[in-house]
Amino acid sequence: MKNILWLITVLLVGCETKDISRSDVASAEKLAGLTMSVSERDSLLPTVNQRVEQYQSLREVALPNHTPFPLLYDPLPAGMNPPRGRDKFKFNDVKVFLPDNLEACAFMTVPELAHLIRTRQVTSEALTRMYIDRLKRYQDQLQCVVTITEELAIQQARKADMEIARGQYKGLLHGIPWGAKDLLSVPEYKTTWGATPYKDQMIQEKGTVVRKLEEAGAVLVAKLTLGALAWGDVWFGGKTRNPWDIEQGSSGSSAGPGSATSAGLVGFSIGSETWGSIVSPSTRNGVTGLR
Secondary structure, eight states: OHHHHHHHHHHHHTOOSSOOOHHHHHHHHHHHTOOOOHHHHHHHHHHHHHHHHHHHHHHTSOOOTTOOOOOOOOOSOTTOOOOOSGGGOOOOOOOOOOOSSGGGGGGOOHHHHHHHHHTTSSOHHHHHHHHHHHHHHHHHHHOOEEEEOHHHHHHHHHHHHHHHHTTOOOOTTTTOEEEEETTSOOTTSBOOTTOGGGTTOBOOSOOHHHHHHHHTTOEEEEEEOOSTTSSSSEETTEEOEETTEEEEEOOSSSHHHHHHHHTTSSSEEEOOOSSSTTHHHHHHHTOOOOO
16 A cells, blocks of 8 residues: 555656656556556556646645745634633533433433433443443444454443542543544554454554543443545455445445444444545434534
């Protein structure tokens, strides 16, 4: 993959206004130390030429040499001033009662689950075990799970229950079971990126998102699928499915988070997006995604 990206870069750096040809690709292969078939070159050409057009558009923007590189990305539109500071945001739980069948909680919202936990109508451990049972029951059908983090989840849930019993309630996410897209590293568990070359990869470093959610008291129950190297919904274990129509893929690349959340296998999940990787699975699986 890195070699292919490098080859595209070589082609773009040396490109003129004319379209890149198959012979141009063949020449660039020599620089990259690659050998491609005719069909592989033909598959590469449309993307390369598309990139040429994009670079030409960028070059139409006048940027003098003294213009510095941006060191801060601010997504807010010009003139928008949203509230800032902790005191400006109020997230409240939603009053509900524990149903007779605990599994009915699988499709409750986070504010509803938070109310049940905060008022001690249900324990985090009970919810965690319920979600883990559902993960085990549906993982083969939906192909949305890479690893169930059962041991870690039970430890975190019991800790949350003890803290809440002592009056140390941390907030809306305290005790809520969640699933992580398998881009996020968790010590002692594989971080596969959905790709065969990395299916046994162990990264003994806790991802920032994982650490912050742990500090908020959330309970990690599973590492969920993503399309290989964060593209699409096909990973080394198969194709992640849309729970509403299992003949369909769940879209990607946050395939597992979209599918598992929709199927009520986690209270919430974390994905990531560069180009539609949250928005597209949310649309396909009928869930709300925050990009």
